[in-house]
Amino acid sequence: MVDKVIGIDIGGTNLRGALVSREGGILKRMEISSQADQGIDKVIENLAGFIKDISEGENVCNIGMGIPGIINSKDGVITQAPNILNVDDYPLRAVLNEKLGSDINIVIENDANSAAVGEWWMGASKDVNSMIMITMGTGVGGGLILDGKLWTGADGMAGEIGHITIYPDGAKCKCGNYGCLESYASATAIRRMVREGLEDKSLNTILRESTKNIEVEDIPQIVMEAAGAGDGFSLGIWEEVGKALGIGIASLINLLNIEMVVIGGGVSNAWDLFIDKTYEEARRRAFRAPMKRTKIQRGLLRDDAGILGSAHLALKSSNEKKP
Amino acid sequence: MVDKVIGIDIGGTNLRGALVSREGGILKRMEISSQADQGIDKVIENLAGFIKDISEGENVCNIGMGIPGIINSKDGVITQAPNILNVDDYPLRAVLNEKLGSDINIVIENDANSAAVGEWWMGASKDVNSMIMITMGTGVGGGLILDGKLWTGADGMAGEIGHITIYPDGAKCKCGNYGCLESYASATAIRRMVREGLEDKSLNTILRESTKNIEVEDIPQIVMEAAGAGDGFSLGIWEEVGKALGIGIASLINLLNIEMVVIGGGVSNAWDLFIDKTYEEARRRAFRAPMKRTKIQRGLLRDDAGILGSAHLALKSSNEKKP
Numbered sequence: 350m351v352d353k354v355i356g357i358d359i360g361g362t363n364l365r366g367a368l369v370s371r372e373g374g375i376l377k378r379m380e381i382s383s384q385a386d387q388g389i390d391k392v393i394e395n396l397a398g399f400i401k402d403i404s405e406g407e408n409v410c411n412i413g414m415g416i417p418g419i420i421n422s423k424d425g426v427i428t429q430a431p432n433i434l435n436v437d438d439y440p441l442r443a444v445l446n447e448k449l450g451s452d453i454n455i456v457i458e459n460d461a462n463s464a465a466v467g468e469w470w471m472g473a474s475k476d477v478n479s480m481i482m483i484t485m486g487t488g489v490g491g492g493l494i495l496d497g498k499l500w501t502g503a504d505g506m507a508g509e510i511g512h513i514t515i516y517p518d519g520a521k522c523k524c525g526n527y528g529c530l531e532s533y534a535s536a537t538a539i540r541r542m543v544r545e546g547l548e549d550k551s552l553n554t555i556l557r558e559s560t561k562n563i564e565v566e567d568i569p570q571i572v573m574e575a576a577g578a579g580d581g582f583s584l585g586i587w588e589e590v591g592k593a594l595g596i597g598i599a600s601l602i603n604l605l606n607i608e609m610v611v612i613g614g615g616v617s618n619a620w621d622l623f624i625d626k627t628y629e630e631a632r633r634r635a636f637r638a639p640m641k642r643t644k645i646q647r648g649l650l651r652d653d654a655g656i657l658g659s660a661h662l663a664l665k666s667s668n669e670k671k672p
Numbered sequence: 673m674v675d676k677v678i679g680i681d682i683g684g685t686n687l688r689g690a691l692v693s694r695e696g697g698i699l700k701r702m703e704i705s706s707q708a709d710q711g712i713d714k715v716i717e718n719l720a721g722f723i724k725d726i727s728e729g730e731n732v733c734n735i736g737m738g739i740p741g742i743i744n745s746k747d748g749v750i751t752q753a754p755n756i757l758n759v760d761d762y763p764l765r766a767v768l769n770e771k772l773g774s775d776i777n778i779v780i781e782n783d784a785n786s787a788a789v790g791e792w793w794m795g796a797s798k799d800v801n802s803m804i805m806i807t808m809g810t811g812v813g814g815g816l817i818l819d820g821k822l823w824t825g826a827d828g829m830a831g832e833i834g835h836i837t838i839y840p841d842g843a844k845c846k847c848g849n850y851g852c853l854e855s856y857a858s859a860t861a862i863r864r865m866v867r868e869g870l871e872d873k874s875l876n877t878i879l880r881e882s883t884k885n886i887e888v889e890d891i892p893q894i895v896m897e898a899a900g901a902g903d904g905f906s907l908g909i910w911e912e913v914g915k916a917l918g919i920g921i922a923s924l925i926n927l928l929n930i931e932m933v934v935i936g937g938g939v940s941n942a943w944d945l946f947i948d949k950t951y952e953e954a955r956r957r958a959f960r961a962p963m964k965r966t967k968i969q970r971g972l973l974r975d976d977a978g979i980l981g982s983a984h985l986a987l988k989s990s991n992e993k994k995p
Contacts, residue, residue, distance in 0.1 A: 419959075419961070479826055493928075495818060496819075500819070500928070502802070502928055503929050503962070504962060504965060506959065508929075509927060510927060512926040513927055514922060514957055526922070527957075596837050600835075600837050601927075603835040604833060604836055605816075605823070606824070606825025606829040607826060633848075633849070635849075638827065642826065642827060
């Protein structure tokens with residue numbers, strides 16, 4: 350029986366991973382720069398070294414990885430990952446099997462799907478049979494656990510909660526659609542709202558100074574602090590975020606009648622600033638009974654959700670291969 | 673092995689049902705008035721007689737029923753069915769078991785869920801593993817087949833596709849929400865659009881005469897005929913219907929990556945008048961790959977979808993009980 354696996358979260362900046370026991374314990378944890386800006390070959394070189402380092406002294410044959418992009422998990426191919434690896438139809442599993450040995454069982458999955466599995470396995474929704482994970486980061490990702498299993502859809506592309514339409518004539522999303530949840534509840538969305546607000550020269554807000562020359566990932570923190578300091582414009586931005594999230598969650602509840610909605614990602618650090626509006630909006634819109642039974646709560650695992658989820662998928666896949 | 677079951681579609685006007693073989697063949701078909709206006713006791717009396725008539729000369733122990741409302745299928749209880757039976761928490765299975773004998777295995781399900789199962793078992797989506805059924809009638813219902821199984825959610829309330837929000841500030845829906853799909857793609861929605869349009873006294877449309885004193889169920893047919901005759905206002909209504917449907921389907925495709933969307937119900941008879949707009953809108957909004965692979969097509973079984981779906985659920989439940 351497999352007793353240890355590796356779970357890895359592949360990001361644009363860092364590779365983060367851990368050696369994980371079959372009970373979900375983190376035995377060893379590592380993090381290195383992914384150097385994604387130097388191209389895919391460099392990332393693969395780093396990834397292979399990273400895996401060797403984590404598994405040093407251990408006999409680990411099962412590795413799971415979460416990747417931000419469109420993933421064909423069946424074939425182990427990255428269909429598209431524009432923000433991280435800038436590759437199309439890249440056969441990650443085959444490449445890694447060549448480098449690490451063909452006996453290594455490699456499972457790849459979309460990172461938000463991995464995070465959903467992680468929160469369901471070891472985190473906020475351990476005891477439920479169905480849940481939706483929403484990760485609010487640079488974009489908005491998602492994952493669906495239905496009947497105790499990750500629902501990845503006909504081609505592994507399901508769970509794109511960030512790209513359900515909230516406002517049909519709303520802000521343009523980088524996916525090409527208008528008014529996606531991602532266009533209202535991500536760091537990118539918050540940057541847009543700040544920029545549009547500041548165009549009104551008469552608007553009085555501390556963000557006018559504090560958001561100068563700031564990276565998109567850091568904007569939510571600044572708007573959170575400004576709202577905490579009573580900045581009205583910033584408070585309004587969080588209301589917008591909460592409202593869009595509530596509209597989306599109501600649709601998800603009516604459609605899927607899940608037991609729980611778990612919200613993670615860096616933007617969700619502003620929880621207290623948006624969650625009341627989210628509840629208010631969702632209650633206004635969802636059917637009473639399924640709304641009442643659905644718990645909406647923060648992820649518990651933070652950055653470990655993806656690592657643990659990937660580890661669980663690797664464990665599960667090893668069981669399926671060796672029954 | 674069970675070789676024959678009964679499938680019944682309970683409607684506000686009629687009870688429709690059939691004796692169905694395990695291969696999905698309709699062996700005998702019946703229809704009577706439900707007399708729902710005379711109260712639940714009368715409906716139950718009619719239903720019990722109806723079942724006896726269909727099963728005459730046969731030894732049928734498994735019956736499935738589709739009911740328009742919120743159904744707790746596990747307990748066999750109608751939670752709410754305001755449009756048909758006007759009952760709350762009505763223990764239909766227990767009542768029928770008392771009347772028909774406790775050895776009769778009775779399965780109850782929401783009617784749109786039954787229709788989804790029917791189209792998946794014997795109709796438009798026979799060969800797929802995942803599909804969404806959308807029924808456009810007086811309201812808009814829905815059912816989800818995921819991984820070859822009906823997804824009914826944590827409390828049997830999933831599949832309310834008619835109540836995902838399309839336009840957050842749109843028309844009020846009878847569920848209490850604003851801008852639901854049902855408020856734009858049902859017979860009720862079409863009646864509203866006609867009424868609102870006619871308020872403009874200068875509007876030139878043949879609907880001004882032809883929709884006088886017409887029941888809501890008959891409105892779509894009249895607007896369809898008017899559009900067919902080139903009435904511009906009527907053509908515009910079908911564009912609105914098609915657009916709302918396209919926005920909703922795009923969200924469903926991004927979220928669930930299903931293989932097929934099947935559209936049924938009386939309003940879908942106007943298919944040629946709205947489907948181009950639906951495709952146009954969905955293509956604008958959904959991710960390219962899952963959009964391309966998703967077939968959007970009309971239901972094949974029409975009124976038999978619910979009967980066959982209920983029959984299938986009864987068959988399946990009999991297998992689970994006697995393995």
